[in-house]
Amino acid sequence: MFHRTLIGPLLCLLTLANSSCHSEEKGTDSLEEVVFYDDVAKIMEQKCVPCHQVDGGAPFVLTSYEAVSRKAKTIVEVTQKGIMPPWPADPNYQHFIGERLLTEREKQLIKAWVDQGKLKGTGERVLQAKNPKGLKKSKPDLILDMPVVSLRAGDQDRFFLMRIPGLVEKDTWVKAMEIRPGVRERLHHFNGHVLNYKQVKSLPWSNGIQEITQGEYEADFAQLDLLETDGSRPERIHSAVNYLPGMEGTLFPDGIGGFRLSRQFALIGNDVHYGPSDQDTQDRSQIWIWFADKEPRRKTAEFMLGTNGSSAIEPPLLIPAGQITHHRTAFQIKADVSLLTINPHMHLLGSSLKAYAVKPSGDTVNLISIPRWDFRWQYTYTFTHMLRIPRGSWIVCEATYDNRASNPNNPYSPPRTVGERLEYGGASMRATDEMLQLIIGYTPYQKGDEALTL
Ligand code: HEC
Known part of the structure; x- marks a missing residue:
């Protein structure tokens, strides 16, 4: 328990040996005695344990007084710094x-x-994660195994492309998809597109994996043999599934969203990122898929701004060595829409990003601001409620890049000029090239959407 200290000094005067004077003596001026099992444990359970538990994604657990105490100094540092x-x-x-x-x-x-x-206090227990919302604890309708990844002790970050084919009896609607990591401390990021084929591929067409080698992305991709039998490109559903530690799949209210799988489909793991490893280990992660009973009443779609998208970046994304540059991309909305999700994407030199909508009336709607971009934590954010954006509005995205030597994330030392790899359509996922992309999930506006919470 804690009390505001305005009354603290008063209590000290009244009772000489009162423990509420304690914090004054230790120099934390605003809080009274703080006890682990009263105060700190609750914070850990809500905000830290969802990842810092066994199989939670973080490299160590914070599920007991001892575990948290051991890391206390670093915990203060990382929480103070945000x-x-x-x-x-x-x-x-x-x-x-x-x-x-x-x-x-x-x-x-x-x-x-x-x-x-x-201070420890009483009521010792193993801390349990308080998850915000149990998304879907039901059994999935289909489980796909991802290719096995062998990691060696001493490995640094490694990136892979993956092909994970699947067959269903007939065209099927999916309401949710979730990545279930095998070794949670290692799998850091999975971004998956669905490819829908017109024809069932003849065997053998099984799991495929390519390590992304510097400079060979396109060749690696071609190795995965992803085209239709007639050489054309299959239908692609962009970012059908995403994973970061602590992230669960999104499930919209009934009848909204979801996508179709054709009889022969495949998931493409786009830049599957494994973090550094301190021991030899093998990972086999899974993709869990939940089917919908029928075609959704309301379809969702995406706007993609910037690299590969429907709006140009100005000035073009070229970041000279040693400089900080600012870029902007804007896109006009042609019909009334309700926004559902937003996913900004930059690589290592990105330092901040902001997106907003400007209505024809001139009013501004805040979409997202990331004051300190972190390449490692790229979420697809879901708005708490549907955000109505009227026809004729502009969606604007502004981003800043830092290509100075003082940027600790700069992949080059000394810095080199970095930009989009336009000769490859800007599609490069190599973290040493840059991108500016904003992907917004939406559904056509219907009356009453403003009142719908997601
Ligand atoms: C979304 C998952 C997630 C949540 C929530 C989370 N962490 Fe972490 N934490 C991680 C991961 C993953 C790492 C490993 C470092 C990395 O990948 O950036 C980490 C690393 C750390 C580190 C080591 C940092 C270093 O520089 O060595 C500390 C300390 C830490 N977390 C404390 C906390 C505390 C305290 C909370 C709650 C207030 C918390 N974490 C919440 C995932 C999470």
Whole structure:
């Protein structure tokens, strides 16, 4: 328990040996005695344990007094700096579902607890994750195994392309898809597109995997043999599934969204990212798929701005060595829409990004602001409620890149001029090339959407 200290000094005067004077003596001026099992445990359970538990995605657990105590100093540092919990979007600009952030008071509590000597308190227990919302604990209708990835001790970050084919009896609507990592501490990012084929591929057409080698992305991709039998390109559903530690699949209200799988389909793992490894290990992750009973009443679609998208970047995305550059891309909406999700994408030199809509009336609607871009934490954010954007509005995205040597994420030392690889259609996923992309999920507007929470 804690009390505001306005009454603290008063209590000290009244009762000489009162423990509520404790925090004053230790120099944390705003909080009274902070006790682990009263105060800190609750914060951990809500904001940290969902990832920092066994199989939770983070490299160590924070599920007991001892575990948290051991990391106390770093925990104060990363929470004060806002590095943990990882949530790059500014909550003062726009809120999203599953937002994991510490309030100022929670940050103070954690710091005061450490400053006061890590008091334990009573009521010892194993901390349990308080998940914001159990999404879909039901059994999936289809499970696909991903290719096995062998990681060696001492490996640094590794990136792969994957082909994961699947067969269904007939064209099928999907309502949700989720990546289930095998070794959660290693799989850091999976971005998957669905390819729908006109014909069933003849065997053998099984799982395929290519490590992304510097400079050979297109060749690696071609190796995966993804075209239709007649050499044409299959239908592609962009970013049908995404994964980052701590992230669950999105499930919209009944009748909204979802997509079709044709009898022969495949998932393409686009830049599957495995983090550094301290031991030899093998990962076999899975894709869980839930079918819908019928075609959704309301279809969803995407606007894609910037690289590969329907709006040009100005000035063009070329970031000279040693410089900070600002870019902008804007797209006009042709019909009334309700926005559902937003997914900004840059690579290592990105430093901040902001997107907003400007209505024909001149009013501005905040979409997302990421004041400190972090390549490692790229979410597809879901708005808390449908965001109506009227026809004729402009969606504007502004981004800043930092190509100075002082940027610790700069992949080159000394810095080199970096830009979109336009000779390849700008499609490169290599983190040493840059991109500016904003992908917005929407559905045509219907009366009453404003009142629908997601
Ligand atoms: C969304 C999942 C997630 C949540 C929520 C989360 N963490 Fe983490 N945390 C990670 C991952 C993954 C790492 C490993 C480093 C990385 O990948 O950036 C990490 C690393 C850390 C580190 C080590 C940082 C370093 O520099 O060595 C600390 C300390 C930490 N987390 C504390 C916390 C605390 C405290 C909370 C809650 C306030 C929290 N984390 C919430 C996923 C999470």
